[in-house]
Amino acid sequence: MARKKTTSRTKKSPSLWRVAPLRALRRGLLRGILVAFALILLWVVSYRVINPLTTLYMQSEKRYLGEIEREWVDADDIAPVMLRSVVAAEDANFCLHMGFDLDAIKTAIDSGATRGASTISQQVVKNAFLWHGRSWSRKMLEALLTPVVELTWPKRRILEVYLNIAEFDEGVFGVHAASYQYFNTGPESLxxxxxxxxAMVLPAPKARSAAVPTAAQRRRIAVIQDGAQLIANDGRASCFED
Structure with a gap:
């Protein structure tokens, strides 16, 4: 009786045929995530020297209002007291931390506050690269990108970008537009x-007015003035002043 020929080839299990495409899909997804993250990092680092033309929030407000006011101004053309004032108001330990003020975070948690621990660096990341809101995904991206900004941008550049993209009134973005809007003067003459x-109107420009402050806001203005002078005297402005 003739024997059946044997072959060295073995048929692959159907399960293996199913696993192979899944592995390829996972590898493709991983590559896509890594490429996307690398592009985001390149975007963040590029703003060390490239001035942001716009932001997601600016575009949203422009669609809603029809037009916004904004003109870029270099830090050298902003009165030094403006830089000190925004630091005194928003992040007094700006020169002492690397993006996250742990003491402020602890104080905010202990007091039950919902806000107050966000540093200027975190606000720059949120305003320049992300969207507004309280979602965990945005918070996670903010936490990942803030150290990149701190490691690759000088402190003075962080303040410069912040003062050019922050909203100071409805549809009024940046210290240049705000200076003329409220005081009819340039930011260098503040x-x-x-x-x-x-600085007082931040971070609630739609609920506060630099031109007509309430009694409580006047007290806040006095505190900011004292704080700006204090950080000038104790060295906490050294990282962003020439």
């Missing part, structure tokens, strides 16, 4: 009082 008034 007085200590005017700078403190502008």
């Amino acid at each position: 007085t200590a009082d005017q700078a403190a008034r502008l």
Whole structure:
């Protein structure tokens, strides 16, 4: 009786045929995520030297309002007291941390506050690269990108970008537009009082006015003025002043 020929080839299990495409899909997804993250990192690092033309929030407000006011101004053309005032108002330990103020975070948690621990660096990341909101996905991206900004941008550049993309009134973005909107003067000529008034409206420009502050806001302005002078005297402005 003739024997059946044997072959060295073995048929692959149907399960293996199913696993192979899944592995390829996972590898493709991983590559896609890595490429996307690398592009985001390149975007973040590029803003060290490239001035942001716009932001997602600016575009949203422009669609809603029809037009916004904004003109870029270099940090060298902003009154030094304005830089000190916004730091005093928003992030007094700006020169002492690397993006996250742990003491402020602890204080906010202990007091039950919902806001108050966000540093200027975190706000720059949110305003320049992300969207507004309280979603965990945005918070996670903010936490990942803030150290990149701190490691690759000088502190003065962080402040410069912040002061050019922050909203100071409805549809009024940046310290240049805000200076003319409220005081009819350029940002290089701001007085200590005017700078403190502008810093006071952050981060709620639609609910506060630098031109017509309430009694409580006037007290806040006085605190900011004192704080700006204090950080100038104790060295906490050294990282962003020439």
